[in-house]
Amino acid sequence: MTAAALAPTPTTAPAPAAPSAVQVQAAERAAIDASASGPVLFFFGSAILWLLLATVLGFISSVQLHSPGFLADCPIFTYGRILPAYNNALAYGWATLSGMGVAIWLLARLCRVQIKIPAVLVTGAIFWQAGLTLGIGQILAGKTTGVEGLEIPGSAAVLMLFGYMLVGLWGALLFGYRRQAPAYISVWYLVAALFWFTWTFGLAHLSIQLPGVTGVVQSLVAAWATQNFLHVFITAIGLATAYYLIPKVINRPVHSYHLASTGFWAFILFSGLTGAVRLSGGPLPVWLVTLSIAATILLIVQIATVSANLLLTMDGQYHMVYHSPTIRFTVFGALSFTIASVVGLLASLRSFDRLLHFTFFQSAQTHLLLYAFFSMVMFGAIYYILPRLVGCEWLSSTMIRWHFLAVAYGAGTLIVSLAVGGIASGAALADPGMIFSQVIEDGVRYHIGATLGWVMLALGHVIFAFHFLLMLFRIGQPGGEPTLFAPIGEEKH
Amino acid sequence: MNRSLHLFAGIIGSFALSCYALVLLPQQQLGGLQPQIAEDEGKIVDIYPVKNVSHEEGRAIYQSEGCFYCHSQQVRDEQNGTDLARGWGVRRTVARDYIFEKTPVLGSMRIGPDLANVGSPKWRNENEGEYATYKPKKRDASWHLLHLYAPRTVIKSSNMPPYRYLFETKKISGQRSVDALDLTGLDAPEPGYEVVPKPEATKLVAYLLSLDKSHPLKEVKGSAPEVAAK
Numbered sequence: 001m002t003a004a005a006l007a008p009t010p011t012t013a014p015a016p017a018a019p020s021a022v023q024v025q026a027a028e029r030a031a032i033d034a035s036a037s038g039p040v041l042f043f044f045g046s047a048i049l050w051l052l053l054a055t056v057l058g059f060i061s062s063v064q065l066h067s068p069g070f071l072a073d074c075p076i077f078t079y080g081r082i083l084p085a086y087n088n089a090l091a092y093g094w095a096t097l098s099g100m101g102v103a104i105w106l107l108a109r110l111c112r113v114q115i116k117i118p119a120v121l122v123t124g125a126i127f128w129q130a131g132l133t134l135g136i137g138q139i140l141a142g143k144t145t146g147v148e149g150l151e152i153p154g155s156a157a158v159l160m161l162f163g164y165m166l167v168g169l170w171g172a173l174l175f176g177y178r179r180q181a182p183a184y185i186s187v188w189y190l191v192a193a194l195f196w197f198t199w200t201f202g203l204a205h206l207s208i209q210l211p212g213v214t215g216v217v218q219s220l221v222a223a224w225a226t227q228n229f230l231h232v233f234i235t236a237i238g239l240a241t242a243y244y245l246i247p248k249v250i251n252r253p254v255h256s257y258h259l260a261s262t263g264f265w266a267f268i269l270f271s272g273l274t275g276a277v278r279l280s281g282g283p284l285p286v287w288l289v290t291l292s293i294a295a296t297i298l299l300i301v302q303i304a305t306v307s308a309n310l311l312l313t314m315d316g317q318y319h320m321v322y323h324s325p326t327i328r329f330t331v332f333g334a335l336s337f338t339i340a341s342v343v344g345l346l347a348s349l350r351s352f353d354r355l356l357h358f359t360f361f362q363s364a365q366t367h368l369l370l371y372a373f374f375s376m377v378m379f380g381a382i383y384y385i386l387p388r389l390v391g392c393e394w395l396s397s398t399m400i401r402w403h404f405l406a407v408a409y410g411a412g413t414l415i416v417s418l419a420v421g422g423i424a425s426g427a428a429l430a431d432p433g434m435i436f437s438q439v440i441e442d443g444v445r446y447h448i449g450a451t452l453g454w455v456m457l458a459l460g461h462v463i464f465a466f467h468f469l470l471m472l473f474r475i476g477q478p479g480g481e482p483t484l485f486a487p488i489g490e491e492k493h
Numbered sequence: 494m495n496r497s498l499h500l501f502a503g504i505i506g507s508f509a510l511s512c513y514a515l516v517l518l519p520q521q522q523l524g525g526l527q528p529q530i531a532e533d534e535g536k537i538v539d540i541y542p543v544k545n546v547s548h549e550e551g552r553a554i555y556q557s558e559g560c561f562y563c564h565s566q567q568v569r570d571e572q573n574g575t576d577l578a579r580g581w582g583v584r585r586t587v588a589r590d591y592i593f594e595k596t597p598v599l600g601s602m603r604i605g606p607d608l609a610n611v612g613s614p615k616w617r618n619e620n621e622g623e624y625a626t627y628k629p630k631k632r633d634a635s636w637h638l639l640h641l642y643a644p645r646t647v648i649k650s651s652n653m654p655p656y657r658y659l660f661e662t663k664k665i666s667g668q669r670s671v672d673a674l675d676l677t678g679l680d681a682p683e684p685g686y687e688v689v690p691k692p693e694a695t696k697l698v699a700y701l702l703s704l705d706k707s708h709p710l711k712e713v714k715g716s717a718p719e720v721a722a723k
Contacts, residue, residue, distance in 0.1 A: 064654060065604070068644070072654035079654055080559020146556030146596045175497075182496060192504045199508055207516065208596070215591040217520050219599045224515045268503055272511025281573035282599060283586045288519060354573050358565060358603035432578030436606050436618050441650045 028112065029388075035114040036105050037389040039121035043101025044382055045472065046129055048465050050093025055461050057086035059454040065447035076140040084151045085139050091229065092132050092152075092160070095370060097125065098378040099237040100167050103190050105385050106244055107171050110187050111178030121170050127163025131156045147208055147218060149226035157205040164201065168194045185260040189240035192268055193233050200228040216283050224275035230369055231271045238333065238374040239267075239306060241381045245330045246313055249384070250320050255312035263305035270295040270302070277348045281357055296348040303341040310334045323488040325400045329380030332408060336372035343368065355430055360446070361422025364415050372411045379407070379464065386468070387483075392476035394483040399467045401485060406460030414453030421446025526592045529710055541708040544593045551700025554693050556598060558656070565600030566609040566704070580617035581607040582706065584713045590706045605653055613705040635675070637698040638690050643680040659694035662686050 063070045064079045071077035108115055115121070135152030138144065144151040152160070171194045175187065183191075204225035207213050213221065247254050254260055273295035276288040311334075314320075320327040344365055347356055356362065383400065387393045394400060421443050428439045470476060477483060531539035555561070568582035576582060586609055591597040600607075606618045616632070636647060642660050644651035660674070662682050672695070673687035682688050690698075 065652070068652050068654040073657050075558075075658050078558060078656070078658075080562050081557075083562050084559060142557030144557060144559070146553075146561075146598065148561060148598075148601060183500070188500055191500065195504050196508055199512075203512065203516070212524055213520060214593070214595050215523065215526070215597055216588045216599070217516075217523055218596050220519055221516055224511070228511070265503065268507045269510075272507055273514055275511075275515045278601065279599070281569040282567050283588050283590060285519070285522060285588070288515070291514060350573070354569075357574070358601065360602075362601065429575060432575040436579065437648055437651065440604060440652050444652065 029109065032108050032112065032114050033105075033388045035116075035118065036108045039115065039118045039125070040101045040105045040385065041389055041472070042122050043097050043104070043125055044386070044468070046125060047094050047097035047101060047378075048461075048468055050089055050097060050129075050132075051461055052465055054086055054089040054094055055454070055458045057082055057089055059451070059458060061086050062447060062451045062454050066444045066451065075142065081140050081142065081144075084144065084148075085136050088132065088136055088139065088152060090370065091234075092135075093129075095234055095374060095378075096164075097128070098382070099193075099234065099374070100125070100164075102241050102378060102381045102385065103193065103237055104167070104171060104174070106186055106240060107174040107190055110180060110184050110244070111174050112180045113174050113177045115170070115174070120166055124163045124166030124170070127166065128160050129163070131159030131161075131163060134159065145208065147222045149222040150204055150208055152205075154205060154209055157201070161198070161202055161205070165198060168198050184244075185254065185257070185264060186240040186244045188264050189236040189243070189267075192264075193236035193240070196228060196236070196272070197233040200225050200233070216279075219279060219282075220276065220284065220288070223278035227275035227278055228272060230366065231274060232268075234370060234374050235271070235337075236267070238337065238377045241377050242310060242330055242334045242337070245326055245377075245380055245384055246310055246334070249324050249327050249330075250314065250317040252313065252317070255309050255315075259305040259309040263302045263309065266299065266301035266305070270298045274299070274348075277353070280348070280350070280353045293348050293350070296345055299341065300345060303338060303345070307334075307338040307341075320488075323484045323486050325394075325397070325404070325483065325485060326380045326384040328404055328485070329376050329383065332404075333373050333375075333377035333380065336368060336376065340365065340368040340373050355426035356422055357426075359422035359426045359429075360418040360443070361426065364418035364422055367411070367415050367418065372415060376407070376411075379403070382468070386471050387476075387479065390471050390474055390476070391479050392471070392474050393479055393481065394467060395470050395476045396467070397483050397485050399463055400483065403460050403463045403467070406456050406463065410453045410456030410458075410460055412453070413456060414450050417446045417449030417453060421450075523588050526589050528592065529589065541710070542590060542593055542706075545703065548696075548700040548703045551696035551698070551703075552598075554659075554697045555700055556596070558697075560608075561598035561600040563600075563602055563604035563653070564606065564608045565603055566597070566607065567599045568607060568609050568706070576607060579606075580615070582610045582613075583615060584707065584709070586706050587710060587712055589710060589712065608701065608704055609706050611704045612702040613707050615707065634698050634702060637701055638672075638694060639674055639676075641694055641698070642674055642688060642690075643676065646676070646678075646680055656694070659697065660688050660690050662688050 060071060060077065061079060061082045064072070064082070068079070071082075072079075075081070104115070104121060107113075132152070135156035138153050138156060139151050143153060145153055150157075171190070175183070175191055178187075204221050207221050208218055243254065243260065274292045276284065276292035277296055280289050280293070282289075314331065318331075321331055322328075346352055347361065347365060383394065424446070425439050425443045428434045428442065429436070528540050528542055530537055566586075568576045568584070568586045570585040571577055573585075577585070590609075591599075610616045611632070640647045640651075640653075641656045643655050643657075644653040663670075663686065665685055665687050669687055670689050673689050676682065676688060
């Protein structure tokens with residue numbers, strides 16, 4: 001098998017071959033969209049509800065970092081319960097559900113298969129959310145597993161895993177019955193994401209229950225699961241979406257299929273080995289952390305190829321960020337992916353990790369990946385997909401513009417505050433003479449910045465949720481021409 | 494079909510590698526770790542760590558309240574930070590320190606100080622050198638209880654939330670309770686009332702005071718057990 005044979009197919013999606021085929025393909029796409037509409041709308045709608053809940057929890061936890069007495073007298077609102085509830089609502093509520101919705105729609109479109117028995121997908125999403133609701137309820141009630149990153153108790157995790165497996169199975173069937181023979185690069189990433197999540201989530205929750213697994217191995221399993229969730233599952237869905245949306249909206253193929261292929265194989269080989277950097281400097285054998293740092297450095301192959309490929313595909317078309325909401329959100333996300341990856345690489349090096357470990361810099365990194373990259377790409381995808389499911393276009397480009405401004409500046413403020421605060425306290429603590437409580441007190445100002453970021457994010461999320469609701473009730477502009485920030489002559493869909 | 498076989502092989506193979514390198518291999522290496530046994534003329538004179546179940550309830554409260562989202566329980570060596578110079582421990586912690594903890598609370602953030610050795614009399618949160626302008630009182634059970642109820646009464650500008658729900662305010666009937674908190678100013682209850690810890694607070698503090706990973710271990714340089722060094 002040569003590299004060329006391993007390269008993905010050179011079409012971004014079925015391209016019109018002859019004028020007579022255009023109508024046939026349009027009808028086929030409409031039929032696929034109609035079959036996907038129910039479950040995908042359900043995924044998106046529930047994801048947005050979780051996003052609103054995560055916003056409230058994230059805001060509370062941020063306020064508590066500069067006003068520790070805020071809601072402290074009620075056990076369920078104590079910081080040590082609100083924070084894991086926030087993390088789980090954002091990761092398993094918003095990110096996973098929006099990601100699964102986009103993944104299912106992309107697989108149906110790219111494999112050119114209609115979704116049969118969509119109720120299975122809806123059932124899967126219901127089980128997932130029942131488990132998640134139960135799990136977050138138990139965290140707030142103080143009945144957590146106590147393992148950071150795997151807080152949700154086993155009984156709730158089983159419900160979630162069952163729900164996820166229904167969705168994953170349907171995704172695999174779409175791939176199995178595909179009618180587009182060579183799979184596009186997005187499909188590679190999506191199949192990888194669906195597979196890795198099931199096994200990571202299942203094995204991680206199973207192994208922390210096993211009687212033989214104790215001590216630091218438990219922490220290692222949790223670090224491995226968290227890293228796989230963020231750096232394999234979430235990253236793969238985000239990249240699959242960006243690889244689809246950017247070529248599609250600007251109407252030209254991906255710059256290089258060889259780059260895309262190289263990037264994918266580097267990603268799938270190295271990403272899963274990076275987990276131990278989360279415990280760098282900790283009570284583990286040195287070889288483990290060294291292995292993970294080496295894998296993080298080798299990921300430069302993926303960072304370089306994916307970034308170059310997406311940027312070169314956009315080359316000469318950057319004016320599209322002024323016109324297309326989808327492109328504006330997706331390009332923001334793609335650039336954030338590059339920044340998050342480079343920052344992650346540098347921060348994993350021992351000389352930096354020594355300073356930044358245990359500081360809010362790590363939280364900044366997580367938000368860079370999960371919000372500035374992934375969530376922004378998901379917003380872009382929802383702006384692209386929803387009109388195709390409900391049959392009308394978004395009502396107001398002003399609302400989309402405000403949504404973008406609020407979340408872009410909100411995420412920027414949040415991430416920069418956390419990163420600068422982390423660097424400041426890390427640098428201060430490098431001096432053993434600096435009094436610890438003094439450093440923490442000096443860091444409080446950065447959390448005021450972070451809270452300001454949360455206020456902006458909340459504004460953006462409310463606008464987005466309202467706009468989404470209007471679309472659900474088919475309140476929008478007539479279907480056909482997408483809602484743009486500014487008119488553009490040559491824009492085609 | 495060939496191409497998707499390669500795809501599946503790559504995805505499954507890479508996952509197997511990830512799982513093997515970061516879960517199975519470490520479990521194989523660390524899963525069988527035993528306590529250190531020091532022998533003196535054929536007799537076992539020293540065992541560390543020891544299995545201690547008496548603080549499991551306190552530890553469960555530490556976990557359910559999420560203390561580990563702000564406090565780590567791992568001490569890094571000199572090359573990896575200033576943990577030792579700060580007085581958070583006398584040596585770095587290693588895997589053997591945690592073998593009896595089903596779910597170790599290593600933590601990933603330090604919004605508060607490291608607590609791996611907080612029960613040790615040698616533990617301190619600041620340098621003894623010229624920069625130390627702040628001298629804490631002795632950190633005994635009553636210090637910890639007061640700190641849990643109203644952190645800022647013992648640490649000026651502490652960023653820790655108060656855990657008042659682990660305490661109850663009672664009317665003093667006859668004699669004042671022995672474990673009532675010595676509160677002054679705004680934190681003090683109304684006259685005739687007293688603040689006493691609920692069992693949760695007492696257990697949590699007992700757990701905190703049991704935390705001590707300063708025992709010498711063979712694998713940590715500079716901390717070889719005295720008996721073995723003889």
